[in-house]
Amino acid sequence: MTKRQKRMVAVAGLILGLGVAAALGFTAFRKNMMYFYTPTDLVGHSLPANAKVRVGGLVVTGSVQRGDDLDVAFTLADCEHSVPVRYHGILPDLFREGQGIVATGRIDAQGDFVADEVLAKHDENYMPPELQEALTTADGKHSCAPFKSVMGS
Amino acid sequence: MWTWFHRLASPPSFYRLAERLAPWLGLGAVVLLAFGWFYGLVYAPADYQQKDAFRIIYVHVPAAAVSLSLYSAMAIAGVIVVIWRIKLAECVVVSIAPVGASMTAIALVTGMLWGKPMWGAYWVWDARLTSELVLLFLYLGVIGLHEAFDDARAAARACSLLAIVGSINVPIVKFSVEWWNSLHQGSTIFKMGKASISPDMALPLYAALAGTFLFCAYAVLRRIQNELLWRERGTSWAKEHLSAVTVH
Numbered sequence: 001m002t003k004r005q006k007r008m009v010a011v012a013g014l015i016l017g018l019g020v021a022a023a024l025g026f027t028a029f030r031k032n033m034m035y036f037y038t039p040t041d042l043v044g045h046s047l048p049a050n051a052k053v054r055v056g057g058l059v060v061t062g063s064v065q066r067g068d069d070l071d072v073a074f075t076l077a078d079c080e081h082s083v084p085v086r087y088h089g090i091l092p093d094l095f096r097e098g099q100g101i102v103a104t105g106r107i108d109a110q111g112d113f114v115a116d117e118v119l120a121k122h123d124e125n126y127m128p129p130e131l132q133e134a135l136t137t138a139d140g141k142h143s144c145a146p147f148k149s150v151m152g153s
Numbered sequence: 154m155w156t157w158f159h160r161l162a163s164p165p166s167f168y169r170l171a172e173r174l175a176p177w178l179g180l181g182a183v184v185l186l187a188f189g190w191f192y193g194l195v196y197a198p199a200d201y202q203q204k205d206a207f208r209i210i211y212v213h214v215p216a217a218a219v220s221l222s223l224y225s226a227m228a229i230a231g232v233i234v235v236i237w238r239i240k241l242a243e244c245v246v247v248s249i250a251p252v253g254a255s256m257t258a259i260a261l262v263t264g265m266l267w268g269k270p271m272w273g274a275y276w277v278w279d280a281r282l283t284s285e286l287v288l289l290f291l292y293l294g295v296i297g298l299h300e301a302f303d304d305a306r307a308a309a310r311a312c313s314l315l316a317i318v319g320s321i322n323v324p325i326v327k328f329s330v331e332w333w334n335s336l337h338q339g340s341t342i343f344k345m346g347k348a349s350i351s352p353d354m355a356l357p358l359y360a361a362l363a364g365t366f367l368f369c370a371y372a373v374l375r376r377i378q379n380e381l382l383w384r385e386r387g388t389s390w391a392k393e394h395l396s397a398v399t400v401h
Contacts, residue, residue, distance in 0.1 A: 007236045011317065018321045026325075026332070034334040035279035056334060092273035094202060102336055119273045124338040126207055127351040128198035148334060 031150055036102045038078040040149045047107055055083065055113060056102040056121060057147050064097055076103065076113070078147040087115040094120035098142055121146070162241045164381045165390040171374045178371040185364030193357035200354070209267045211357060215365035217260035218343065220288060221323055223253035223369060227295070228320035231313030241377075243309030244384070246316060247299050248376035252369055254292035261285060272336060280329035281337035288326055291319035305384055 001009070026033065036056035047053060060082060063075035070089055074097075075082045085103055095101060100123065105115035123142055160166055193211035200207035230245035264282070265275040276282065295312045302308030330339045342348040348355055385391040 004236060011232055011235055014317060015320075018318060022321050022325070030333075033280055033332070035277070035336055036334050038334075092271070094271055099202075117273075119277070119336060120271060121336055122202055122271060122338060123349075124341040125349040126200050126203075126210070126341060126354050128353065129201040131351055132201035146334075146339065150334065 034150045037151075038147045038149050039076055039081040039083040040078050041151045042083055042107070042113070043081045045151055050106055052104065052106055054102055054104045055085075056100065057082070058142055058144055059095070059097050059099050059101055061097040076101065077144070078149070079144040080149075083113050084111075085113045085115055087118055089116070089118070091118055092120040094122055100142055100146065162239055164240065164385050164388075167241055168378055168381050168390075168394070171378050175371055175374045175378075178367050178374065182364050182368035182371055185360045185367060187364075189357040189360030189362075189364055191357075193354075193361060197354045197357055198351070203271055206267065206270050207354075209263050211361045213260060213263040213267060214342075214358060215362045216256045216263065217285070218362060219365050219369050220253055220257040220260050220285070221326055222366070223249050223256060223373075224288060224291070224316075224320065224323055227253060228316045228323070231316035231320075234309055234313040235317065240306075240384070241381075243306065243313070244377045244380040245373075246295070246309055246313050248373050248380055250292050250295040250299070250312070252372045252376065254289060254296060256365075256369065257285065257289040257292055261289060277336050279335040279337055280333045281326070281335050284322060284326040284329050287322055288319075291315070291322060294319070 036054035039055060039057050042053075042055060055076060057076040057078045060075040060077050065073045067073065071086070072088075072091065073084065073086050076085050077083075085105075087103065087105075092101075095118065100121040102119045102121050103113065103115035104117040104119075105113055108114050123146065161170070190211055194208055197208070199205050227246055227249040230242045230249070233239055233242040234246055261282075264285075268277075269275045295315055298315055299308045299312050302311060327343075329335060330337055341350050342355070342358065350358065382391050382394065386395075
């Protein structure tokens with residue numbers, strides 16, 4: 001082999017090795033790379049007491065109840081399961097029924113999720129309001145597809 | 154074919170080619186960006202859920218797309234440097250890094266300004282945001298490494314290796330929103346199937362994208378010219394060129 005061919009082999013080996021290392025690493029740490037769990041993950045698995053978790057899902061249509069002050073209660077669902085959520089604080093502007101959100105908080109004794117931060121997770125669709133009204137029904141606005149179960153797969 | 158290729162890669166002929174090409178790229182960038190940004194900010198309809206706030210897409214998405222493309226180009230040039238030791242490719246690697254770093258920084262900053270009103274937070278450590286931040290550090294690493302060497306050729310070889318190693322981050326940034334749960338939404342236009350953006354909003358986005366690509370091509374070409382002149386400052390073609398330039 002000439003020097004140049006040796007360098008070719010070295011570069012190919014470097015890229016291949018990096019690829020394999022990255023693939024192995026990310027397979028091993030797949031759950032740690034997830035930004036949030038889904039309600040399905042919470043239903044099937046018990047969490048350590050007072051463990052802080054993030055849960056992502058859609059705000060179930062008709063479930064939002066506003067209490068005194070800044071109290072709000074709603075149900076968060078992915079495609080299969082739902083979890084009741086309580087929150088005290090300012091919600092993002094995009095928060096509404098049918099909207100995707102990611103809540104950070106803890107599960108309390110009654111099995112409710114008590115959130116101390118609620119962020120909106122909007123989808124990748126952009127369209128003018130007229131088009132959106134023509135396209136969708138009252139509760140079919142957003143897809144639950146981005147909320148993939150972490151534990152399930 | 155190879156002789157043609159070698160002639161093109163020789164510093165004086167590439168310098169002349171860039172000199173002819175650059176003004177057109179710059180002109181194209183100005184026209185496309187003016188059209189895309191004006192149309193996007195003034196005529197495109199407001200979004201159904203984000204209202205006018207979505208318009209930052211016309212800066213954010215082009216900057217983010219270019220930040221990944223430039224890194225890929227830098228890594229490919231890096232492979233050419235390591236294997237074939239072509240001087241022009243060395244100039245390409247060191248010329249792309251600052252432009253790529255700037256675009257990555259723009260993507261991150263516009264993303265933060267967009268995230269606060271829409272998501273409710275400037276920054277979250279999800280896979281997309283974190284990997285794009287890593288991309289910025291990789292670019293800064295290449296720039297820093299280049300400054301750390303006295304010998305230009307040794308510097309370019311070290312930078313090339315770092316660029317190649319860091320290229321593993323490119324697919325991670327790209328597919329982070331598909332592989333893992335993230336707060337960042339999925340791709341709107343760079344995906345299989347139909348783009349999920351209405352035509353009225355998409356047209357200025359494509360114009361802004363093309364304009365940003367042309368601007369970066371322009372900026373990189375001009376940097377390469379500079380780098381070539383500096384490296385070849387002792388040679389007759391560079392001296393000839395520099396003596397023709399009047400200093401005011």
